[in-house]
Amino acid sequence: MSTTGAVLSFPELPQVIGQEAPEELKFCPLAAVDKWPYKFFGHLDSEIISNAFFAAGKFRIRGWTLYYIHTLLDTANKPLILVPATEVQALFDDIKRELRLLVYFPSVEKEPGFLLSFTEKGIPRPRYLGRLDLEHNLAEMEAKIPPFTHEVTGNHPVDDRSFAAFKKKMEEALQATKQKSRFQKEKKKKERINLKQRWCEQMKRAQCYLGVRPRKEPGMRDPASDPSIPMRELEQAVQRYNLSQSVELPDLDISEPAPFEFRNNVVFICVDVEAYEKNERPITEIGISTLDTNDLIGIPPGEVGKTWMKKIRARHFRIKETAHLHNFEFVAGCADRFEPEFGESEWITFKEAPQMIASCFRPPYSRHLDQLEGELSKGAEESPEPKRKLVLVGHDISNDIHYLRKLGYDVANLSNLIEALDTADLYRAWKHQQNPSKLGSILVDLELTGWNLHNAGNDAAYTLQALVGITISTRTSKANHNTNTQAHFSARVETLEREARDRAAEEADEWAVADTEGGDGGAPKPLERFGWPTEDVATGSRQARNGEKIVEARDSRKELEAKHAMRADGKDNEGAVTRDVEGGTFSQSMSERLAMLEKVDGDAGGGVKLPLTARGF
DSSP: OOOGGGOOOOSSOOOSTTOBOOTTOEEEEHHHHHHHHHHHSOHHHHHHHHHHHTTTTHHHHTOEEEEEEOOOOTTOSSOEEEEEHHHHHHHHHHHHHHHOEEEOOOOTTTOTTSSEEOOSTTSOOOEEEEEESTTSOHHHHHTTOOOHHHHOOTTOOOOHHHHHHHHHHHHHHHHHTSSSOHHHHHHHHHHHHHHHHHHHHHHHHHHHHTTSSOOOOTTOOOGGGOTTSOHHHHHHHHHHHHHHTTSSOOOOOTTSOOSSOOGGGOEEEEEEEEEOSSTTOOEEEEEEEEEEGGGGTTOOOOGGGHHHHTTOEEEEEEEGGGTTOOOOSSSOOOTTOOOTTTOOOEEEOTTTHHHHHHHHTSTTTTOOGGGSHHHHHHTTTSOOOOOOOEEEEESSHHHHHHHHHHHTOOGGGOTTEEEEEEHHHHHHHHHTOSSOOOHHHHHHHTTOOOOSTTOHHHHHHHHHHHHHHHHHHHHHOHHHHHHHHHHHHHHHHHHHHHHHHHHHHHHHHHHHHHSOSSOOOOSOOOGGGGTOOEEOTTTOOEEEEETTEEEETTOOHHHHHHHHHTTOOSSSTTSEEEEEETTEEEEEEHHHHHHHHHHHHHHHTTTOOOOGGGGTO
């Protein structure tokens, strides 16, 4: 919704430097207006606006009435330059008329410092500085600003409350002049927190599946709020409540069986798929490992869960059609080195792959038939096992799911698959670190030996080991975990400080080599040596450089539309595009927008077209 109706017109402007602005005037920070098209629009949209109203001196040619205000902030080393909001509104009106683009002031929620009023009692108001145009330089005008002591008068006594409100207004205004708004930063921070929260919640569910964390009992009342419980019983009641809510958990005793029930009695199934590193990445190996929580009942996990790890069943399938392909350039392939402790490799065709994969997701869950001969003969008359709940496991699992679909097997179609756990995320939750770690690094941290990694069968088995090891390690000692977290934080700070010192030293060395004493700079360098645009006077054609890629100035309209279609967020190329953005709303067909861009480029001189990459293609 447009806020233009709130912008007031104002009477005759002051003409004396330092003269206070009328109280009813509203203002925008000059730097915020200058960044407005680039901050609130996409590449193509901002370029259209920029070329028409901002670039090549157009912003200054327009002329602006400047005001200044001392921010009274320790973080600001000079006054804030403002322009009347009515002049900004006039700019928006011109954009609307010439580009058929509805634009308006950013919302207060997203950019509270873009549109400012100074009607509060007891705060300073902006003061007149002059007119900015081609005849006047901004730096020279800023130099004419009187010092702060000149502005303070008895007319505006500043009390504590007014001073705090004024400082907040100035902080928001300075934030509006930056390339990224506080709203964007807060949004990114919230996204990071949500991501970390998902990792930690994933860890807690893994602990529940393995019986080392109790399920939260819904509806249980906090005994501390129940006055009917006698004081002598209250302490024990609070302990029981905290345990039921997983608030206070005792350290896990690895010499005893799991203290809680295995949530849903799940079967963990881990998948790892290896593909050839070149061409179209044909699949060469499939590794599938299984851990049935029913096999862990009554068994202590042991150190980092090593006793439970012995219950993991592993399968390794090699594809006959791609047996001749071996990875060596980016990773050291070892398709022929499936660890004997896990079993033997099995050869299958692409046609057989979906059926073999499916067999591992149903009873007997990766067990070979020869392991079941006794059970089958003994329980032949028993009813078949009911469908079990499954949890998919992987390390950066999205890639493996993609490859399974490529083979013709989609795990999303399994009705009894309740979720997927990623050991990369679980490790980040354990170590409180942002970046993912490789499987080999995780195994080393758990003091587990991983042989012949990048063999799909081995990786699937080791990934399940990592799942068990991480889950048990997070529950063995909370004090240890807190100590390790603090140690990790301290080590991270030391690493960043060392890297910063190394970068500063390296830059100093580079400048020492580059900036030598003496010399006259050598011969003049042709413009093209700098990657600047060059012009052929005879033909009038121009080229624009972007790295090694040079795009001819007269690209065909058909090619331009085809490339932009890949990024279009509305209908087809000729369909109407209407979408809200933080700084305005487009209601324009794709062809019209491209034509407008070409027109603006043409008006800039010589029919110049920028490189497609500069347009955001």
